[in-house]
Each structure stands twice: as C-alpha cells, then as structure tokens.
Amino acid sequence: MTAIATMPVMVQSGNHAGRPAVSAVGSGAQYWCTTHKLVYQQIAGSWGTLFDLTTVDTGFANPMTTAEDIIYGGASGAPTRKAKGSDGTFLGVASGALLYTAVTDALLSTSDITTNNASTTKHGFAPKYPNDATKYLDGTGAYTVPAGGGGGGGSLVWLQRQTASASAQLDFTSFLSSTYTAYLFALTNIMPATTNTNLLMRVGTGGGPTYDSGTNYGWAGWRWAPGGSATAGGSSGQTSLGLDASGGIKSDAVLPYSGAFYLWHPQGTAAAKAVTGQCHYVDNSGTLIGSTFSGLYIPTTALTAIRFLMASGNITSGFIDVYGLTHA
Secondary structure (H helix, E strand, C coil): CCCCCCCCCCEEEECHHHCCCHHHCCCCCEEEECCCCEEEEEECCEEEEEEEHHHCCCCCCCCCCCCCCEEEECHHHCEEEECCCCCCEEEEEECCEEEEEECCHHHCCCCCCCCCECCCCCCCECCCCCCCCCCEECCCCCEECCCCCHHHCCCEEEEEEEECCCECCEEECCCCCCCCCEEEEEEEEEEECCCCECEEEEEEECCCCEECCCCCEEEEEEEEECCEEEEEEEEEEECCEECCCCCCECCCCCCCEEEEEEEECCCCCCCCEEEEEEEEEEECCCCEEEEEEEEEECCCCCCCEEEEEECCCCEEEEEEEEEEECCC
16 A cells, blocks of 8 residues: 555545555544544654443443343342233232232231221122121111011011030120110021930120129029929029029930020120020930020129030030121
C-alpha cells in the first residue's frame, strides 16, 4: 500500500490484519478492530487503544421466550424468565419464593370486620357467631332467638345433644339461657353397661361446675307393670334423682330406656328446682315397666349444669337432647 501523508480523522473498521500502518493515516485517525473489539487511535505515530468495546454495556439481554412471560430478578438480580401460570393461579410469594399458586383457604386471612358480610342486596360472608346456642341467623342477617310457635302456645327449640359411648356420664354445661325458663330433656335408647342398675340425674352449680352428690334431693316415682305397680323415692335426703323410679334397668340393647322430663326454672334463686317426667324400660326380669316421677333439687341455688349417670357402670349407648321452651 502506498503511504499517504495524511488521512482524515475517521473511524474505519475491519479485522486486525486489515488495520493500516500508522504511517498511512493521519494523527488522530481511529480504527475499529472487529477481531478484538477494540477501537484504536493513531497518536504520535503509533496505534493506541482508545476504548475496549468488550467492557461496554451492550444492552439488556431479554430472557423471555413465550407470550405472556414476565421478567424477575433471579440469582444476584439477574434478569430471569418466569413463565405464566395456569388458569386459576395468581402470582404471589410462598416460602420466600415468587411463584404462581392457587388461592387456598389457608392463604386467606379474615379479621373482625363486617365490610364483606352478606346483606339483603349482595352475597358475602356470614356474620360472626354469637356463641349462643339459642340464636339462629335470620333473613335480615342478624342472630336472633326464633319466635314462638303459632296459636300463642310457644314452641320447643333444640339446643344441644350429648351422645353416649361407654360414657361415665353425660354432662350438659352450655344450654342454660335467660331466654328460657323451662327445658325438655328427651332420652333416647339409653343402655347401661351394668344390668339391673338405675339412671340418675344430678345438678351442677357455679362456674366449675360443681356437681352436687350430697343429700339435697327429693323425688317420688310410680312404676307400673303388667303384674302390678310400686312406688319409690323419698321427700328429702336423696343424693340424686332416680329417673327410672328404682326399677332397675336391664342391660339389653334391644330393650333400652327412653323417656322425657321437664326441668322448671333452673336459673331461679327463689325456689327449689322441680323435675317432672315419664319413661319406659325393661327391668332385669324382662318385665316392661312404665314410670312417672317428679323430683326436687331442694337448695334455691341457680343451676349451671345437668349430669346424667348410672348408679353403677357406664352408659354404653344412646343420646339425650335438650330443648328450650319459648314463651308465647
């Protein structure tokens, strides 16, 4: 190549072998070497490196490959592809990682607010429970005690059930309410583990409650059978109420005890607590027994609980429901 005394200051490009001799270019001329990604400049008769393109940010490297991908910071914040999730999933964080996941009950957090409660104009959540077994959610969105039945006679409202399964006793501790002054207990297919034993009732008082097994009860019962009748009980000095009138219930799953009785004004403090009812069962000799009974818990202390138990052994099976009697 014939030497040229001067050459305009300009950028030429080519591989390293094609770089012209410094004598062939003017001072300040630049050459971009595609072999080494360097820009040279002729300065004072020699090629010097003006800047190194390998150290220059060449722009953002897009990691996305598919429609609706997103980019997130991966290791050390490096741009990383996140593929879109499947239908019904949402982007969130679980165990510190970003991922698409379905919304589950465990991920929902509710607080004591009413903003999303159902109303007469929209769907929504049920109001918070009132912790009162006598109240039910009505059509206005409020928890209320159901109104009495037709005819002005009031009605029975189911409150609670206790089911026996080789149980030492069945306790009712949360059914009492100022809403009711009388309660009906319905005893269904009560079967003793020990044959020829008696079904008893005791009351509980106080916040414990404490079940009274002292001589604070009085009761009277009349049993009738195909071959005759008998009475039992005592006006006072009894340690429980005998709900079978001392007939002795046979342990026979085919012939269990069933009955019903009312408990009157258990939360009052002016009078003894009265119980009246009737039942049927088969005694240990296989005789069908019918019985009526009435009883008193003689102290005037307000009651907080009722307990059913056998005079000996467990209650093998059966269940007891309690109902509140509403006013007219």
